[in-house]
Every structure is written in structure tokens, then in C-alpha cells.
Amino acid sequence: MNNKVNVLRLTLVVALGGLLFGYDTAVISGATEALQSYFQLTPAELGFAASSALIGCVLGAIVAGDFSSRYGRRGALKIAALLFLISAVGSAIPESYWTFVVYRIIGGIGVGIASMVSPMYIAEVAPPKKRGGLVACNQFAIIFGMLVVYFVNYGIALIGTETWLNTTGWRYMFASEVIPAGLFLLLLFTVPETPRWLAMRGRNDEAYSLLKALNNGNGADVDHQWRDIQSSFKQHNSTSIVASGFFGVLVIGIMLSVLQQVTGINVFLYYAPTILKGFSNSSIDIALLQTILVGAVNLGFTVVAILTVDKFGRRPLMMLGAALMAVSMIAIGTAAYLNAIGGYLLIFVLLYIGAFALSLGPVVWVLLSEIFPNSIRSKALSIAVFAQWAANFVVSQTFPMMNDPQSSVYQTFNGGFPFWLYGVMGIFTIYFIYKWVPETKGKSLEELEELWEKSAKSAEEKMITNH
Incomplete structure (x- = not known):
């Protein structure tokens, strides 16, 4: 473990989960007319194509708690990144409407997991005096992801004719998510678990070492925090709310x-x-x-x-x-x-x-x-x-x-x-x-x-x- 861990760098990496939250949610905005034309959708079918990701979001929120406890905060985010990747590829290649919907739901599950775990990870590694601003960076990333995909969609739409957009161009819009999703997955291998999850799993030496690195070696402050963390788990060892x-x-x-x-x-x-x-x-x-x-x-x-x-x-x-x-x-x-x-x-x-x-x-x-x-x-x-x-x-x-x-x-x-x-x-x-x-x-x-x-x-x- 390095003597110092840059909390801002960890925040920026994990906030990519927020960026993908915004990206995945908004990517369909530029493709609705093309989807309606390509799959010959009724208004109700188009509405479900747009909102189907929301079903995945609810499912993702349900499983996120168990995933982040069992596999760790970083592990849960890796699962979310993988789901974003699968959804990006799957949503770009379908020949049937229902196949498209299934892949949009898969992406929604990734959104549901990331929407919960990203801010939790940041909160668990951030110093108390900076925690609010660092966690708020995740919200900034969500909005930034939406803005990025608006311009990506606009750029793709300019490549060809309206006919090309309705038959092929819309696929590039969904496939474009592969880039941020792949980057997110790779960068997650460079961040540690959170000290509080490590302590919860009984990996105390790793947890203390990481806590010290996150606090830049401030021994007295780290010892105080570490005692509080251990006391917290001893006093409240029940996982029942x-x-x-x-x-x-x-x-x-x-x-x-x-x-x-x-x-x-x-x-x-x-x-x-x-x-x-x-x-x-x-x-x-x-x-x-x-x-x-x-x-x-x-x-x-x-x-x-x-x-x-x-x-x-x-x-x-x-x-x-x-x-x-x-x-x-x-x-x-x-x-x-x-x-x-x-x-x-x-x-x-x-x-x-x-x-x-x-x-x-x-x-x-x-x-x-x-x-x-x-x-x-x-x-x-x-x-x-x-x-x-x-x-x-x-x-x-x-x-x-x-x-x-x-x-x-x-x-x-x-x-x-x-x-x-x-x-x-x-x-x-x-x-x-x-x-x-x-x-x-x-x-x-x-x-x-x-x-x-x-x-x-x-x-x-x-x-x-x-x-």
C-alpha cells in the first residue's frame, strides 16, 4: 500500500459510474424516431422502449445492497461497468424489438447499481471535511454524462442522411457507450476497496493501512478514526435494520x-x-x-x-x-x-x-x-x-x-x-x-x-x- 492515496483521483474514477448513469439514461433521446422507424413501433411500444431501462434501474437498486456487501463497493461497480458494456453492445446490434428492450433493461440494472454504490464508495473514502463536495462530484458526473451523449448523438446524426440514421446510425449511438464503460471497468482495477468494507469483512490490517494512506499518514487522526470504525461495528453488528x-x-x-x-x-x-x-x-x-x-x-x-x-x-x-x-x-x-x-x-x-x-x-x-x-x-x-x-x-x-x-x-x-x-x-x-x-x-x-x-x-x- 502506498503511503498516500489521492482521494480526488479515486473520486474521479468512481464518478465515472455517475457519468455512465447519465449517459445510459439519455442516450436513447437521440434515437427515438429512428427506433420507431426501424422496428415499426406503436406509440406504446416506443414509450416502453424508452422507459424499459427504468425497470432495470429498480432491479439494480434492489440487488446493489447485497452485491456491495458481498463483493465489495469496488466489486459491485465492476459488475455495473460490465453490465454497461453488455448493454452498449447488445443495444447496438439487435434485429428485434424485444432483444433491444432486454439489453436496455440490462443497462438499467447497471444504472441502478452505480446510482447507489458510486456515492457510497466516495463517502467511505472521503475525509469528513471534504465529503460533501466529493460526493456531489458524482451528481456533476451524471449531468455531464447526459450533456456528453447529447453532443455524441448530434455528431453521429450529422454523419449521414436521415435514412442512414434510421437504419444504421442509431446503432452507433448505443455502441458509443462502449468507450466510457470500458474505461470505467479498466480504471476500477486501479482503485482500492473502502476501509469500512474491509473492516466489515474482518480485514483489519488492510483497512487500517488504507485508512492511513487516505489520510496522508496523519497518525493521530487515523487512530481516532480507526477506533471509531471498530467501535461502530462492535456496537452495531446486526445487519437487520x-x-x-x-x-x-x-x-x-x-x-x-x-x-x-x-x-x-x-x-x-x-x-x-x-x-x-x-x-x-x-x-x-x-x-x-x-x-x-x-x-x-x-x-x-x-x-x-x-x-x-x-x-x-x-x-x-x-x-x-x-x-x-x-x-x-x-x-x-x-x-x-x-x-x-x-x-x-x-x-x-x-x-x-x-x-x-x-x-x-x-x-x-x-x-x-x-x-x-x-x-x-x-x-x-x-x-x-x-x-x-x-x-x-x-x-x-x-x-x-x-x-x-x-x-x-x-x-x-x-x-x-x-x-x-x-x-x-x-x-x-x-x-x-x-x-x-x-x-x-x-x-x-x-x-x-x-x-x-x-x-x-x-x-x-x-x-x-x-x-
Whole structure:
């Protein structure tokens, strides 16, 4: 083991899992018309081709906890990288619609695993004072992956004619994922396991040596951290979430995951062209507008979050962001209800995207990666991420129904209802964070366990006193 291990390098390697998360999710955006033409798809079949990866994401979240406990954080990421590779090749060569769907589901499983394990790995190797910013790098990588694939798809589309794109070009779009997936798999062989997983498996000498290397040989600090890690596993050796006494923490994690989604982010990520077209009669290419403006704002404010989350803390960023998101959604809903639609609403869309990128986007992942105790982290994080993908699915499926001009909800509220609903969820998010989510900046993962224990004991004492 080297005397020093560069934590930033480990973060950048593991964040490639986040980049592939974004890449795999968005790659189909440039191929939908070609797929419909090549496979002669009905609208329902096209919709399933686009959303089938989401099934894989849910499955990936379910197995990620077991994989990361059994094979290690690095081992689980290697499995995800291999699945990305298989999906990239398989999605590029099928001659039947259902073969294509199967390979998209395989890629989705990789996304589900990477979405959980990448931030967990980073949290387990990062120094406490830098953990928030380093974990937030994974969110930056997700957005960057989406932007990269938009331009890759655009470049491939320019190579040939529309006929070529519909018969052959779309295959290159999916095959292009082989490059980042192959690079991710190779680079994973250059990173170590996390010290906390090694300690969990009883490999204490390796764990201590790695912890020392990660902390640049700061002996006193390492000894303190090492004692806390060992104490954590001795005190909480149960892998049952209920038996461990941290079920309440799991509920908070699930709520954070769900609130990240039900405040409406994927409505703009998935349906932005439709929404923006409704705001303005401008002749500007709406798809390009979405890529440049929404993508740039998303990326830019994620950088702001990376630079500030360890300085200002998790709670202030989350509450400020949720407030701005709520204001934006309520303004958009009110404009729709009053039929005061216009290009000016793009300002509120961008304000919403920027607020999300500053807060619920990266910071929820930071909190999920750090709030769970060592002994149950894999299992609890897997459940929370499963809830996130399930909420993503519900929001993505219900928005088109609420936004259908033929629906009674749309006709009653003139299209404003879903935006009001997401705005109310934003207000509830502020209350939930204020009431239930403690500040975690600057604390080690083991110190956070003690914080939860004290909170639980305090709650029990209040209940006994009240009764």
C-alpha cells in the first residue's frame, strides 16, 4: 500500500459510474424516431422502449445492497461497468424489438447499481471535511454524462442522411457507450476497496493501512478514526435494520429520496421540450434550447453545490433550494391556470433547475451516502435508492396524465395542477428538513452514528415523559 492515496483521483474514477448513469439514461433521446422507424413501433411500444431501462434501474437498486456487501463497493461497480458494456453492445446490434428492450433493461440494472454504490464508495473514502463536495462530484458526473451523449448523438446524426440514421446510425449511438464503460471497468482495477468494507469483512490490517494512506499518514487522526470504525461495528453488528435500532434513519433516507423526485425534477428533464413549447411560440429549436440552457444551468449550479456544501452545510442548501423550487413551480402553475403563458416562464424553469442543482440534486445523494451506520449502510441505501427510482417512475407516468388536455384535472385547473402539486411538495420538503434532518457537515461517518443514537434516545425519553 502506498503511503498516500489521492482521494480526488479515486473520486474521479468512481464518478465515472455517475457519468455512465447519465449517459445510459439519455442516450436513447437521440434515437427515438429512428427506433420507431426501424422496428415499426406503436406509440406504446416506443414509450416502453424508452422507459424499459427504468425497470432495470429498480432491479439494480434492489440487488446493489447485497452485491456491495458481498463483493465489495469496488466489486459491485465492476459488475455495473460490465453490465454497461453488455448493454452498449447488445443495444447496438439487435434485429428485434424485444432483444433491444432486454439489453436496455440490462443497462438499467447497471444504472441502478452505480446510482447507489458510486456515492457510497466516495463517502467511505472521503475525509469528513471534504465529503460533501466529493460526493456531489458524482451528481456533476451524471449531468455531464447526459450533456456528453447529447453532443455524441448530434455528431453521429450529422454523419449521414436521415435514412442512414434510421437504419444504421442509431446503432452507433448505443455502441458509443462502449468507450466510457470500458474505461470505467479498466480504471476500477486501479482503485482500492473502502476501509469500512474491509473492516466489515474482518480485514483489519488492510483497512487500517488504507485508512492511513487516505489520510496522508496523519497518525493521530487515523487512530481516532480507526477506533471509531471498530467501535461502530462492535456496537452495531446486526445487519437487520430494525434490530440495529436505526429504522427511523431509514425512514428519513426514504423520505429524502422520494421528496427529491416528487418535487418534479424529472418532469423537466423528461418533458422539457413539450413544456417549453407550451410556454412560447418562438421558432427557436426547443430541443437545442433544452440542451444548452437547462443542461448548462444544471451543470453550473451543481458546481456551486460542490464548492459550498461543506462550507454552508447540507440543511441551508436544501431548504433554500426547496423554497426556490416551490416558488418556481407555483408561479408556473398559476400562469397556466390564468392562461398567462409566455416565454418569460423560461426564467422560472431555469430558476427551478438551478435551485434543484444547488440542493436536492447533489445534496440528497450526499446525505444518503453518509447518514446510514456502517453495519447496515449497503442494505439501507439500497432500499432508499429503490424508493427513489419508484418515485421517479410514478412522477414520470402521472405527469402526462395530469397534463393531458382531455383529462378532467387539466380542464379544471387549465394545466396548472401538477405544477402546484410539485410546489406544495417543495414546501413540505422545507418543513421535513427543518424538523427531521440534522446537519452532517464536517462529521465522520461514525460520529453521525452517535448523533442518530442521541436523537433516538431523546425521542424515546420524550415519549416516556409524555405518557
